Amino acid sequence: MPVHRPRTTTGRTRIGVAGILLAALSLLFTLPSAAHAAGKPARGSAYMGIGVAAHEGHGKKTSVSPLSVTQTEGVDVSSHQGNVAWSTLWNSGVRWAYTKATEGTYYTNPYFAQQYNGSYNVGMIRGAYHFATPNTTSGATQADYFVNHGGGWSKDGKTLPGTLDIEWNPYGAACYGKSQSGMVSWIRSFLNEYKYRTGRDAVIYTSTSWWTQCTGNYSGFASYDPLWVARYSFTAGTLPAGWSYYTMWQYTDSGPTVGDHDKFNGALDRVQALANG
Structure with missing residues (x-):
């Protein structure tokens, strides 16, 4: 009866395995370059308005049409701005600021402390924002x-x-692969957890076109969550369903000094009122 011996690993097989591993490593390290070549940013590099600019056009407006109520100037910044000269912005009339803190559950802004504390130290009213990636983890997980x-x-x-910065997906499918009802559920999960953790209703940053396409123009959050609308034009335009006015408006993604520039719909005392809850 013949004896069946286990196969031994030949030199050719070892070389083949090593070659496969080297090829895999090579592919891994070239993926970011391939993504950039395809026009997609690296994970974590998204900022408030990145998807809006890509889908709706970059904003070059540094002035707006006459407004019926006093508006208070603000900015939003991310790691793209690095260490921000907050005193310069203060001297230009900026009185409030938002800093990107996180994205998904895989990224924190390395400049967050300088930006968040720096705006506070010059006298601004400040806040933080989260860039949502609804296709990676649940809303509640990202809120935490x-x-x-x-x-x-x-x-x-x-x-x-x-x-909550919820907008066009810069990394792939516009609505992150979710149905309209699925997106509404994800947003609700985030908002509920944020309220549970902080006692405050989060602000929703979005554009009307994205909100309409990806949530079916859902109106159910308008009673509690302030709206920060993105529209790079002389007016804020039509708002998402349910909101009769915006609390904040990102009117340009090319601010004259640094970051994106925004209007708060009211005088400084209204900004303070939102801060105090």
């Missing part, structure tokens, strides 16, 4: 990550409630 990494709130008169 946000609160745990700078997105909390305290009633000190100078801290605004956190903002």
Whole structure:
């Protein structure tokens, strides 16, 4: 009876395995370059308005049409701005600021402390925002990550409630592969957890076109969550369903000094009122 011996690993087989491993490593390290070549940013590099600009056009407007009520100038910043010269922005009339804190559950802004504390130290009313990636983890999980990494709130008169930045997906499918009802459920999960953790209703940052396409123009959050609308034009335009007015408006993604520039729909005392809850 013949004896069946186990196969031995030949030199050719070892070389083949090593070659496969080297090829896999090579592919791994070239993926970011391939993504950039395809026009997709690296994970974590998204900022407030990145998807809006890509889908709806970059904003070059640094002035707006006459408004019926006093508006207070603000900015939003991310790691793209690095260390921000907050005193320069203060001297230009900026009185409030939002800083990107987190994205998904895989990224924290390395400049967060300088940006978040720096705006506070020059006298601005400041807040933090979270760039949502609904296709990676649940809304509640991302809300916890946000609160745990700078997105909390305290009633000190100078801290605004956190903002959920929910917009066109810069990394892939516009609505992150979710149905309209699925997206509404994801947003609700985030908002409920944020309220549970902080006692405050989060601000929702979005554009009307994205909201219409990806939530079916859902109106159910308007009673509690302030709207921060993105539209790079001379007017804020039509708002998402349910909101009769915006609380904040990102009117340009090419601010004259640094970051994106925004209007708060009211005088400085209204910004303070939102901070105080």
